[in-house]
Amino acid sequence: MDTIISTTKLNSNEIFDLMTQFITEVIGEEFVEEMDITMESSFTKDLEMDSIEIVSFSEKIKTHFGEQIDFTGWLSNMDLDQLINLNLGTIVNYIEECQ
């Protein structure tokens, strides 16, 4: 499923669901069960994702959306406070705008 590059535009709810699916695949179902993933969930703090997990999450986005979304490039231009405060909602908005 996630090897097919999507051509239809997703709305923010659909993007949120997709991101939740990627997060679950990356960090494992049993760890996600203990979390309440929302638009406000911070990436590094609430989801406790480390750099390796963020890289594999980025790869899933790339595989799904293709070149139209440069998620890694977007992240690498952030400063520390932006990274600390990065939440799922910001990512969903970014993807929605890029589509």
Add this chain to the structure above:
Amino acid sequence: MSKFLFVVPPFFGHISPTLSIGASLIAKGHEVKWLGITPLAATHVPEGGEYIYPEADLVEYQEELQKILKRQDDGPACSGPEVMKLALEETYVPIARIMMKGLGNFVDTWQPDVIVNDCITFAGALCAHIKGIPCVTTTPVPPDVMGDTANSAPKIFEWQENLVKGLQQEFGVYGDDIVIHSRKMNLVFTSLEFAGLQDPMPHMKFVGPVKGRPNNVAFDWERLEKATTPKVFVSLGTLLVDIRAAFFQKLIDAFADAPLTIVAATSPDIFEKWPDNFIVSGFVPQAELMPKMDVVICHGGFNTVNDTFINGLPMLITPIAYDHFHTAKLIENAGCGLKIRYKRLRIEDLKKAIFELLENPQYRNAALRIKDTFLAAGGNDKAVQLLEEFAAAEQVMAVVN
């Protein structure tokens, strides 16, 4: 003979290798002192050396210093970017600021020939730069922890540069040069092969692990000798106090009554009762203990990493924060161990990993290859030789100029 001053942070993991090299320098007839901003028990200091704690010059900073030390307990709960902030902005830079007065006064009195600063103890190299004293840096961890931020994360690179330059300017050092580390010699206590660097700068000298610091703690050797099952050494190092109970509870859940002997380096009083196959001791003679072990579990503190691979043992690394993830990656690259991130640690995976490391010889063989690179790097003898050559060359330079 030369006078060497080691400038160290209030973290024992960083002090430890300098005590080992210092002991070797003293044995060669050099004068060696250490300076730090928290007291250090006299039993740790090699005979003939002296640890300077400039108490009077620290009075005005005590409150801030205690706050910084307490803040370290938050490290394990911090995310990667938060740890970067905690380390550089809330720890290394303020510690340098706190240190400068006492360090400067002592340097003026004792007039060392060489200042050796630990890599996170910026005051050492900064003071050496200001006073024109030759400086060497020691790096206990594989370098390149942050990666190439200049290219991969330009805003983070800029933040680092601004913090360090701001510190330098406070002490009257202007210009674009970063002077908190030696540009002439940096002793790194691992091997180039393990660090996985292709093309290090020529002043980076990979001398491998060093040993020989005083460590005279008692241990129940008799009980260990009686154990017949494979021996697993477990250490969380000297920091990370808050998560100690949770970490060791996982080990108990995984290995209570398993056909293993668990040697745990932690204060026994975190639990009322330990399983019979656990030998628990607050302080251990780690260097002597390690050769009797079969496998090691640790979070990635570099002294335990070095003790493990210098003995050719495989490791399960459970990275928590700081540079642990970088070390874990190096271990995976070398094939000498397995990694399970602490925050994703399942009891079943823990069991599986330990038996895999014990039963599959590929990990031990890879660990033995790392051992060879560590031994070839030269250790104490190489470090002393480099420091002596450096001091001699700088003395010649001083005469010529």
